[in-house]
Amino acid sequence: MPPEGNPSTDEQIIFQQEYQRVCQRTDRLIALAMCLQWPAVVLAAFFISPRTWNGNVGVLHPHITAAIWLGGLITVLPVLLSYLHPGKRSTRHAIAACQMLMSALIIHITGGRIESHFHVFGSLAFLAFYLDWQIIITATVVTLLDHLLMGLYAPELIFGSSIGSEWRLLEHVLWVVFCDAFLITSCIQSLRGLREAAHRDAEQKVLIHHAYHDALTGMGNRLLAHQELTTLLETPSSRTGFALLAIDLDRFKEVNDSFGHKVGDDLLIQVGERLRPLIRRKDTLVRMGGDEFVVILENCPDEAEAAAIAGRILESVNMPFYIGSHVVGVGASIGICLYPTGAGDVSELFHHADLALYKVKERGRNDYFFFDEEMRAEVMRQLQFEDRVRLAVHDGLFTVHYQPIVNSEGTLIGFEALLRWTDPVLGVVPPNAFIPVAERCGLIVPLGKWVLEQACLEAAGWQSSAGGGVKISVNVSPVQLTSPDFVTIVTETLANTGLRPELLDLELTESVLVEHGGRSAEAMQQLRALGVRLSIDDFGTGYSSLSYLRDLPVHRLKIDRSFVRDIVHSEAGRALIESMIEMGRTLKLQVLAEGVETAEQFEILRAAGCDEIQGFITSKAIPAAQAQGMVDHRRLLSSGQRAVAAKSAGEKEVVAA
């Protein structure tokens, strides 16, 4: 993981790197220029005077020899240094000195011609590419030393004449100083520009770091994971395979809720610190958000390696975490997707890893699971089913059926509204198949609202026709109850339909009360204030904590059918249900038994003091029109009817939601 970065340090580093690049480039540039100057000096010497004479015999002019040898010597050092020590301070000072020696050589071999002095200014301008005023100073010192020494001892070699050499020397020095002033200013300005650019780059680097990293743990974030995966997918070498591990901490929410966010944050940091040493340097660890982490294992062609790392992760995360004065224990669920067998693109990789993760959670958490083709087929089925559910909601293919509820005397006192769906393709789909899908897809809120409206509308009709009216029970999903406007929806529905609030009974599961404690309790209190009645559905099958019965404003317990099933033949079962009824009575709660199918069960429950009965003994769920008929008759279960009902109870129907 790259360091988060300190802007000022980064600025310094970027500046140094950039300046180093400038210096190395200039080293090479000037070395190249000197390689070109060398033959140019030789040519200049040749054109000025190719030969010297001894009588009628001409020999190569010593200036040419000097240009070849001295020019070569002056050139070779910068070339060597730019190759062996590029970018070093000593290199550029040496190169500057050599460049100025080259200028001096040109001046000498041209006999101090004024034109050759322009080479000095050209060289200084070239050296300004280093953006280092000290280089200009070095070059100037070399030039001035040469001019001073030669100017004093052999001014002809510098000025071509010794006439007025002192003044000419002064004039030369002034020109060089004048040129230096410009060049040094230029260097300083350019260097400042470079530093400002480095500052901007450093700031940009920090911004980019923040964009790609998680502020809490310093690990990469979702964006980085996407980038890494995209890169891997585009890299031919990654065709050998890599693995994506989606990690979800188990019980993190409980830790967060129990010990506070600070402990939760520290836990995430510690988890990150534990995970980092478990992966290789080339692998990527990111925090996707919340308690979700992702590990990308590069060059991981088979399951064995990914499984080994996943196992190490589980082992490490299962060790207790010491956070302040707390000892925290969490687990991890890991969904693994392998490339290229598991997916073809980034979103598919994430989706498949999530599906595998979902499987792990479904199987009890704290384990790892690989995505496979069977899972893919299941996903396809799920997707198609989701589409059908969406279509059904959109086209209004759902209907509401009503199952009667009677009191211990067999008199009809209400109905439970039950959602039914008959799909043109799939046929009759049981609620336990489509309700979870509707919850997952976010369709449960509009669907639940529609059911509530339908049920209230029907019940309001029965209310007017039957004088005293009958109660209507409507199942409420956890998603609905925790939605912020649920109470408003109930209020508006009651107002719109004209149903008296005390006739509406909302059935909640135990899990709603436990998992969504604070928010649910608040909604329940508001509903209670409206006058709406609340029931605990499927009582006895969920969490064992009974404290909510004392604390929450519920009116009725609905004992799950599983407790009713064997009360005829099992002493223990009977004893258990009697205890539950007794407890409800003690807490001044109404008790309803679900799934009552036989007269024996009815009699046992009535004897035990059960207030209300629901099940096939009365009727299966029926359409609204038939329910109207029942309302008109009210008393459903005479003794004879109970026997008939018992015979017809062979038809099973799953009633759940």
Place this chain on the structure above:
Amino acid sequence: MFDQDRLRADSIRAHTQRFLPLILALWLLALVPAGRKLMAFEWTTGATGLTPTHLTGPISNGLSQNEGHSALLVVAIHPLCSCTRATLKELEDAAPNWKQPYRTTFLIYKSKPQPDTITPASDFDWHHAAYIRDAQKALNAEVVDDLNGEQAAKLGALTSGEVLLYSAPDQHGSRHLVFSGGVTAGRGMEGENTGIATLSQALNAAFTQPGAHAPVYGCGLAALSNSTPRGLAK
């Protein structure tokens, strides 16, 4: 493949870096003699022969300017020598300030064709060289083609740029040597120098210490004038 080349280059570089101090030392050592070689050419004086202190009969043959009663200035030059320009320029610049009457002769080296060599005869015409033409005008000089530098050699001038100043003839018709040597500070270098200063002083003063000498810088005139193209002296 590219990585391997790069690694090999880095290895060579690292290996060579160890020798950098040695390379630097050798470089500095080489720089000194190379610099000295350059400067040696500038400051090495040319050969000087035995210059007659008195200009008498046979020696002065061929110097028609010798006939007059003024001082005689003889300048031996090699037309192809790059230093000639500086010598003539110095004389040209100094001449307007000379108060004593004088006559000037330019002995311009000209090679004589040799039957046993492939050296061509010089076809140099001084009229085509502006710097000689200007100097000739300024000094009102007589220009004499000096075949193989023989005339200059008789006067002991073996190096181009050598200037000889003989006094005006005395009552016996004899001239004595006032100045001999070069009038430049180095090879081809114009500017103040002791040679031109001494010469100017001699041509300005009524009386001059005889036999003044200044080093002369220039190409050889007579020393190798008989050499073959391969440079072997006969």
